[in-house]
Amino acid sequence: MASNYPTALFQRIFKREYSIEGISDTESYYPGCHCKTCLDSQCSCLNKSKYVYDEGFLKIDHILSKFNYPIFECNSNCVCDLNCANRVTQRDYLYCFQVFNTDYKGLGLRCHTQFSTGQFVIEFIGEIIKVREAKKRLEKLNTIDPCYIIILKEHAGDTKTFITCIDATLKGNESRFINHSCKPNLTIMPVRVNSILPHLCMFALKDIPIGEELTYDYAGGSDVIVDKATSVCLCKSDNCRGYLPYQDV
Numbered sequence: 001m002a003s004n005y006p007t008a009l010f011q012r013i014f015k016r017e018y019s020i021e022g023i024s025d026t027e028s029y030y031p032g033c034h035c036k037t038c039l040d041s042q043c044s045c046l047n048k049s050k051y052v053y054d055e056g057f058l059k060i061d062h063i064l065s066k067f068n069y070p071i072f073e074c075n076s077n078c079v080c081d082l083n084c085a086n087r088v089t090q091r092d093y094l095y096c097f098q099v100f101n102t103d104y105k106g107l108g109l110r111c112h113t114q115f116s117t118g119q120f121v122i123e124f125i126g127e128i129i130k131v132r133e134a135k136k137r138l139e140k141l142n143t144i145d146p147c148y149i150i151i152l153k154e155h156a157g158d159t160k161t162f163i164t165c166i167d168a169t170l171k172g173n174e175s176r177f178i179n180h181s182c183k184p185n186l187t188i189m190p191v192r193v194n195s196i197l198p199h200l201c202m203f204a205l206k207d208i209p210i211g212e213e214l215t216y217d218y219a220g221g222s223d224v225i226v227d228k229a230t231s232v233c234l235c236k237s238d239n240c241r242g243y244l245p246y247q248d249v
């Protein structure tokens with residue numbers, strides 16, 4: 001399927017942008033910790049996350065668990081600096097990503113760097129929008145249009161659901177070119193730093209060699225039946241569902 005979206009028109013941004021008033025990333029909503037390296041059990045931020053990182057990598061049991069603990073990294077109220085072991089997704093990365101033509105899925109993304117299992121790869125950034133606005137924008141899309149909106153639902157207990165909507169249609173980074181696969185090499189995890197609104201961070205699910213197309217499961221790997229079958233999935237994996245997952249807001 002060729003991409004018919006005028007991709008040249010998107011604006012490259014380096015930080016997510018809020019269209020929701022009153023929330024920002026600069027001041028922390030969370031209390032900070034007082035340790036310098038945050039490797040010991042005294043670190044209150046690490047305790048909140050239940051030690052999901054191991055020497056800079058997401059632990060394999062966290063990757064594989066269906067019921068993930070939320071990830072809380074150290075924030076702007078903490079004493080530690082960017083070298084802290086609990087600021088994995090906050091450091092600048094210098095990976096050389098390449099947008100390429102996949103021939104049958106439109107554009108895609110690959111990288112000139114290899115990744116190890118659990119390594120942080122890229123954050124999905126764009127415009128943070130409210131659920132109602134996401135609904136409106138999704139309704140405008142045709143089934144054949146490429147969709148750059150991510151809706152991430154987090155369930156707390158049986159009753160509470162926290163929804164994050166990010167639209168990278170007009171503003172975003174290279175992650176907007178990552179295609180879906182039913183057998184992906186990335187997983188997307190909500191990571192909280194300063195704000196209650198999580199950063200949607202992609203980590204390597206397996207060792208990824210240089211040049212392999214980067215993919216994640218648009219259904220978030222969940223077993224929950226997706227709401228609507230929209231377009232045919234062309235991921236060509238042996239466990240392909242046959243259609244692109246789509247979640248109603």
Ligand SMILES: C[S@@+](CC[C@H](N)C(=O)[O-])C[C@H]1O[C@@H](n2cnc3c(N)ncnc32)[C@H](O)[C@@H]1O
Pocket residue numbers: 001003005007104105106107108144145146147148176177178179180181231232233234235244
């Ligand atoms: C986030 S965009 C990915 C980049 C897009 N391929 C492009 O050319 O800009 C998502 C869109 O890519 C296409 N796509 C992604 N994964 C696909 C797959 N496995 N099979 C078919 N089309 C896919 C669909 O059009 C989908 O709405």
